[in-house]
Amino acid sequence: MQVGKLSKYLAGGAIWGFIVLELIFFSVAGEFFSVSDKAFMDADNMLLLLKQSAPIGIIAMGMTIVMVNGNIDLSVGAIYAICAIILLDSMTWTMFAGLGNWVIPVAWCLALLTGLVLGAINGLIVWKTGVDAFIVTLGSMLGYRGLVFMYNGEQPTSHLNWTLVDFAEAQFLGLHTATWFLLVVTVAIWFLMNRTVHGRNAYAIGNNREAAVNAGIRVGPHMMINFMIIGFLAALSAVVFYSESGSVNPNDGQLYELWVITAVVLGGTKLTGGAGSIVSTFGGVIAIQLLRKGLAHIGADTSTVNLVIGLILIAVLFLDRQLNVKGKEELKV
Amino acid sequence: MKLRRILAATTATAAMTVAGMAAAETMTIGITQNNVGVDSYQTTYEKAFIAAAEANADVEVVVLDAGGDVARQIAQMEDLIQQEVDAIIIWPTNGEAVIPAVRKAHQAGIPVVVTNSNIAEAGFPFVSTFSGPDNITQGARSAEIMCDRFKALGIENEAKVVHITGQPGYTTAIERAKGFNDRLPEVCPNVEQIDEQPGDWNREKSQQVMEAFLVKYDDIDGVYSGDDNMGVGAMNAAIAAGREGITFVGATNFAVGYEAMAAGTYWGSIYQSPVDDAEAALKSAIDLLNGEELPFLNYFDTPKITQDNMGDFTKPVF
Numbered sequence: 001m002q003v004g005k006l007s008k009y010l011a012g013g014a015i016w017g018f019i020v021l022e023l024i025f026f027s028v029a030g031e032f033f034s035v036s037d038k039a040f041m042d043a044d045n046m047l048l049l050l051k052q053s054a055p056i057g058i059i060a061m062g063m064t065i066v067m068v069n070g071n072i073d074l075s076v077g078a079i080y081a082i083c084a085i086i087l088l089d090s091m092t093w094t095m096f097a098g099l100g101n102w103v104i105p106v107a108w109c110l111a112l113l114t115g116l117v118l119g120a121i122n123g124l125i126v127w128k129t130g131v132d133a134f135i136v137t138l139g140s141m142l143g144y145r146g147l148v149f150m151y152n153g154e155q156p157t158s159h160l161n162w163t164l165v166d167f168a169e170a171q172f173l174g175l176h177t178a179t180w181f182l183l184v185v186t187v188a189i190w191f192l193m194n195r196t197v198h199g200r201n202a203y204a205i206g207n208n209r210e211a212a213v214n215a216g217i218r219v220g221p222h223m224m225i226n227f228m229i230i231g232f233l234a235a236l237s238a239v240v241f242y243s244e245s246g247s248v249n250p251n252d253g254q255l256y257e258l259w260v261i262t263a264v265v266l267g268g269t270k271l272t273g274g275a276g277s278i279v280s281t282f283g284g285v286i287a288i289q290l291l292r293k294g295l296a297h298i299g300a301d302t303s304t305v306n307l308v309i310g311l312i313l314i315a316v317l318f319l320d321r322q323l324n325v326k327g328k329e330e331l332k333v
Numbered sequence: 334m335k336l337r338r339i340l341a342a343t344t345a346t347a348a349m350t351v352a353g354m355a356a357a358e359t360m361t362i363g364i365t366q367n368n369v370g371v372d373s374y375q376t377t378y379e380k381a382f383i384a385a386a387e388a389n390a391d392v393e394v395v396v397l398d399a400g401g402d403v404a405r406q407i408a409q410m411e412d413l414i415q416q417e418v419d420a421i422i423i424w425p426t427n428g429e430a431v432i433p434a435v436r437k438a439h440q441a442g443i444p445v446v447v448t449n450s451n452i453a454e455a456g457f458p459f460v461s462t463f464s465g466p467d468n469i470t471q472g473a474r475s476a477e478i479m480c481d482r483f484k485a486l487g488i489e490n491e492a493k494v495v496h497i498t499g500q501p502g503y504t505t506a507i508e509r510a511k512g513f514n515d516r517l518p519e520v521c522p523n524v525e526q527i528d529e530q531p532g533d534w535n536r537e538k539s540q541q542v543m544e545a546f547l548v549k550y551d552d553i554d555g556v557y558s559g560d561d562n563m564g565v566g567a568m569n570a571a572i573a574a575g576r577e578g579i580t581f582v583g584a585t586n587f588a589v590g591y592e593a594m595a596a597g598t599y600w601g602s603i604y605q606s607p608v609d610d611a612e613a614a615l616k617s618a619i620d621l622l623n624g625e626e627l628p629f630l631n632y633f634d635t636p637k638i639t640q641d642n643m644g645d646f647t648k649p650v651f
Contacts, residue, residue, distance in 0.1 A: 035361055035395055038417065045415055048408075156427055158429040160432060165433045244407070245407055248403075248430070
């Protein structure tokens with residue numbers, strides 16, 4: 001029992017140990033390789049780190065619930081792009097012309113609503129057809145991306161609103177607007193997963209779907225709600241990011257699903273469902289952004305960054321497996 | 334008395350600081366590129382940029398690549414601002430999305446050089462200078478190459494031209510098309526442009542566009558394409574259809590275009606070297622930091638290249 005607990009702590013805490021390791025490595029390496037005189041651990045740099053983690057981080061929180069459920073959502077990148085287009089384009093619609101800057105909250109709500117609806121479509125299909133979420137969202141990833149290109153062809157959709165940019169660039173209590181959104185989402189989803197029936201059911205369904213059905217949990221609607229949550233969060237991520245940059249390329253958000261899943265898995269969530277923690281996912285998100293930022297800080301190029309993240313992901317999964325196998329073996333004795 | 338001493342001390346310290354800065358005089362320049370590795374132009378650009386920076390002992394560079402991702406480019410801008418580099422060079426992934434990030438650099442007092450393709454006009458107040466090719470002149474020069482060729486062939490009064498443009502909405506595509514369309518009637522008033530379609534910078538797309546033109550029009554004497562990549566696509570369509578005697582003119586001379594010129598099937602283009610592009614960007618940043626006044630649009634020269642003078646140019650590496 002003790003050993004099982006220990007390995008669980010090790011597995012859960014591994015991501016934070018890894019983050020500390022990264023911080024030490026980049027601080028030391030930065031002294032030698034970086035042309036910048038500023039330390040890597042500079043407070044401003046760490047604040048930027050949180051802010052830059054927000055787009056992936058906000059979606060990763062939703063992905064954690066969906067993956068704890070034993071599902072996956074590959075369409076988040078495409079939802080992100082559609083919502084960004086709705087956000088920027090709706091501000092130029094003639095029916096809102098009289099609103100002045102009040103068009104901003106309207107555009108936000110429209111974008112969030114779009115995300116909610118697209119997520120609901122995913123959830124409904126998974127619920128009613130019983131087809132694996134991987135296949136359903138693979139299809140919707142292609143389909144939603146098709147919608148993005150139908151909207152404005154290959155051209156970027158642009159609308160620059162300086163009021164919005166100023167809001168997005170603002171810092172409240174030292175933290176950037178995007179960071180606040182990330183923190184609020186993290187706390188909210190943590191509460192949902194750890195303090196509500198819905199959260200408990202999410203783990204139960206991921207652990208053993210049949211048992212959950214027998215226990216009287218309405219699995220279908222539950223999953224649909226989770227897909228709506230991740231759709232909403234993908235939209236929120238777009239709202240946060242595109243408030244600061246007034247233009248969206250039709251291929252924006254591509255590969256986001258993979259970065260999000262990488263962060264979630266790095267945080268220890270099982271692809272098979274039933275296990276995972278919001279706090280660790282937060283750690284996974286920070287770890288990836290730290291790696292990107294750190295490698296750029298010491299002058300590595302983008303391809304190296306991807307290679308290193310890939311290797312670390314595999315190493316973490318291997319380590320995780322070893323720890324878990326050991327834990328189980330010890331329990332049997 | 335005391336006040337005077339403090340003043341003296343302060344002046345001395347200030348003088349020493351200034352002297353120290355003058356002695357060091359290394360400038361740190363950060364660059365965030367669009368998408369290195371997506372094509373050989375950008376790959377060569379990066380190599381040339383790093384080589385140029387290494388050749389200059391006074392310059393240290395932070396070379397970053399956004400991988401075509403706007404979010405990453407904005408993050409890189411923020412990082413460079415945070416690292417307090419002396420100047421930032423940006424090759425925008427999206428001419429509008431990066432404007433707020435450019436404004437941030439401007440507010441932090443860091444001069445920004447936009448390289449290769451300019452950002453949208455709303456961002457101009459925050460940019461120190463643009464370093465890149467003059468696409469309007471490129472289009473105009475292509476028109477001149479085309480017209481000169483028609484005159485040499487003696488068909489300048491009856492020739493018919495089709496035009497394949499780059500991706501719609503892209504500044505480079507729009508400007509080149511404008512340069513060509515404005516200049517051609519000036520130099521060859523009797524040449525008629527019978528059609529214009531986008532080829533999206535894509536060789537296959539351009540080949541299809543040309544195939545359609547060949548079916549539609551029995552008489553085509555010249556084809557202008559927004560770059561050689563598309564030009565070679567169009568040329569292949571014509572060769573496949575067995576149509577001869579068409580003058581192909583492009584822009585941004587690619588290796589394939591250069592080879593086709595050597596083979597005699599492609600007539601001319603505009604020589605735009607990524608090496609010149611990169612060196613011009615670095616030089617602009619250095620000049621700015623040395624306090625020189627630069628024009629807002631700081632173009633580097635992109636000369637005409639045809640079958641006649643191609644010996645003066647080395648084959649492009651991309």
